[in-house]
Amino acid sequence: MPAGPASGTKAGMTGPRLTPLAAGLPASVPFTGPEALERRMGRRFLARLGANESPFGPSPAAVAAMAHAAAEAWMYGDPDMADLRAALAGQHATTPDHVIPGEGIDALLGLIVRLVVAPGDPVVTSDGAYPTFAFHVAGFGGVLHRVPYAGDRPDLPALADRARAKAAKLLYLANPDNPMGSWHEDAALRDLVAALPEGTLLVLDEAYAEFAPEAAVPAIDPDDPRVIRLRTFSKAHGLAGLRVGYGIGAPPLVAAFEKVRNHFGLGRVAQAGALAALADRDWIGTVRDRVAAAKDAIARIARASGLTPLPSATNFVAVDCGGDGRLARALVAALASRGVFVRMPTVAPLDRCIRITAGQPEALAVLEAALPPALSEARSVAGT
Ligand SMILES: Cc1ncc(COP(=O)(O)O)c(C=O)c1O
Structure with a gap:
């Protein structure tokens, strides 16, 4: 029996003739970009701390x-x-x-x-x-x-x-x-x-x-x-x-x-x-220093809310929220609603953490103000 038109195509027209491999793949992106999240929310993030970019910029x-x-x-x-x-x-x-x-x-x-x-x-x-x-x-x-x-x-x-x-x-x-x-x-x-x-x-x-x-x-x-x-x-x-x-x-x-x-x-x-x-090797040295200071600040902010920053050899800090994936997911959402973009690991037990990129002092100040109320909200959402 000849195949009927693919859904979304007009009768008598063929859909895109994808390979079986491509046809079977989900149309997914490895990460949802912060811009997509902003479009969804209808406003910009105040602190972009989720994509492990370097807000200290290029040389x-x-x-x-x-x-x-x-x-x-x-x-x-x-x-x-x-x-x-x-x-x-x-x-x-x-x-x-x-x-x-x-x-x-x-x-x-x-x-x-x-x-x-x-x-x-x-x-x-x-x-x-x-x-x-x-x-x-x-x-x-x-x-x-x-x-x-x-x-x-x-x-x-x-x-x-x-x-x-x-x-x-x-x-x-x-x-x-x-x-x-x-x-x-x-x-x-x-x-x-x-x-x-x-x-x-x-x-x-x-x-x-x-x-x-x-x-x-x-x-x-x-x-x-x-x-x-x-x-x-x-x-x-x-x-x-x-x-x-x-x-x-x-x-x-x-x-x-x-x-x-x-x-x-x-x-x-x-x-x-x-x-x-x-x-410009000097620039990398400058960035390293700023990242180290920002990671210290993130650790301090996390500890002040009773959370545990994990050691990091990167430009971000994984922060153990002390619960499971539900709590961390609720915290990511509660921070987003306060203008703070962070991400989190996807599988247990890593998903007890949120991941915060080393940011500029202004962005970390937004994080510092947002974290305590976001955490209370997340705890009530996650029931912990
Ligand atoms: C482990 C790892 N590899 C690769 C990348 C992406 O690198 P690029 O921007 O060069 O594609 C990232 C970015 O977050 C990363 O964390």
């Missing part, structure tokens, strides 16, 4: 370089990204053949999955880990195996065991971790690499590396074919809206990106901004 040198490049934006960016690749290689003491820039870690994750995961292929991650990886795995038909956190950190031995048991093509790990802000140190990470089964590629997402203690950023030979590490300009460099990230890996893997990447994806303004940001 003034990067802003100047982007302004200059804006007038030249009639030209496509260099599809080889040669200057940026060379500068990144210099910073990481490697060669441009080991570096692949792209439109943020999010886009690079999609390319990695596309390159490595065929429909039905197994991959492994932590249950509650950064969701964009899982989003791309679903999009390419991979089968995701999730390993619970242990003590608010990804469970490295269990991840390696699961990768072996499932013959996983990829193992995704964010270190430092989002959403918990926790981290593993050098020895544990090197043990993980040593324990990787043959054929498993470790995707080591280091979005927050600039905020982490040195020991949390392991020395890994860039020629090691078992690992690709990912960095971004969205966090410490304050350029989340620009969309620039990069991978560091062995040249055969880096070269494979040429097969699938959007060659003109990194625009002229983005390349110029990233290049200038990279050169």
Whole structure:
């Protein structure tokens, strides 16, 4: 029997002829953006503390370089990204053949999955880990195996065991971790690499590396074919809206990106901004200091309401609300209704926490005023 018209299409017209894979996917975004929440609420947030952006902004040198490049934006960016690749290689003491820039870690994750995961292929991650990886795995038909956190950190031995048991093509790990802000140190990470089964590629997402203690950023030979590490300009460099990230890996893997990447994806303004940001090391030091002060302030504000801030190697603090997911969800909503945007982990027991990004003093003052009444409201909503 011929298929009838898809719902929403007129009789006699076909709907979009999606692949079976695409047709079966939910039309979901990994995160609802704060702008969407603002449109829903009909007003702007007073304190944007939920997306782990850097409200301290980009380096003034990067802003100047982007302004200059804006007038030249009639030209496509260099599809080889040669200057940026060379500068990144210099910073990481490697060669441009080991570096692949792209439109943020999010886009690079999609390319990695596309390159490595065929429909039905197994991959492994932590249950509650950064969701964009899982989003791309679903999009390419991979089968995701999730390993619970242990003590608010990804469970490295269990991840390696699961990768072996499932013959996983990829193992995704964010270190430092989002959403918990926790981290593993050098020895544990090197043990993980040593324990990787043959054929498993470790995707080591280091979005927050600039905020982490040195020991949390392991020395890994860039020629090691078992690992690709990912960095971004969205966090410490304050350029989340620009969309620039990069991978560091062995040249055969880096070269494979040429097969699938959007060659003109990194625009002229983005390349110029990233290049200038990279050169301004002092700015990163300034941002680190401000983030550390903001995290101290968040911890103080949380404790004043009887909540428990967790240690963080990132630009945010996971705050244990002392209840379950219901209480944290009610608190996220109660804060939003008072103009404060924060997010929370999605799975138990991590979802006992809310996650607050290091903000400017003015935004933290809004948080400080909003938290006590929001918490009372949340407790009554959650019945705790
Ligand atoms: C662990 C992790 N990876 C990647 C990203 C996104 O990075 P990008 O902006 O480079 O796509 C985030 C942003 O929150 C993150 O927390």
